[in-house]
Amino acid sequence: MPYVMRHAPSGTLLAAVQRNGYQLAYYGLVLWEQCPEEARMAEALAQAAIEQGDAAGRLSDWETxxxxxxxxKMANVKLRNDPRRVVSYRDGVLAATDG
Known part of the structure; x- marks a missing residue:
């Protein structure tokens, strides 16, 4: 089962522009097969262009x-390959909004 990063205060799941096996860019959840270490989580925030000065920039506010x-898969469908969309996970429910 995949692991993601969730911003604890807001419930937002971390998404970023990535490359698939064909080197095509897409916008989707940042996923890991194993629980990521803190260094990998920091790299993922940087990949998503979230900096320490941003409201969501403190690594301590993120959890796996x-x-x-x-x-x-449903979270990625809700993102619609659109960086303006945000997916959150609260109380076992996925919800998407235009960011």
Whole structure:
């Protein structure tokens, strides 16, 4: 089951522009197969262009969350490959908004 980063105060799941196996850019959740270490989490925030001075920039405000494969796929569907969209996970429910 995949792991994601969740911003504890807001419930927002970390998403960023990434490259697929064909080197095509897409916007989706940052996923790991194993629980990421703190250094990898910091790299992921940088990849998502979240800096320490930003409201969500403190690594201590982020936690790892294990999703089912279905939840991860549904979160990416809700993002619609659109960087303006935000997916949150609260009380076991995925919700998307225009950011």
């Amino acid at each position: 969350l294990e999703l089912t494969e279905h939840e991860a």
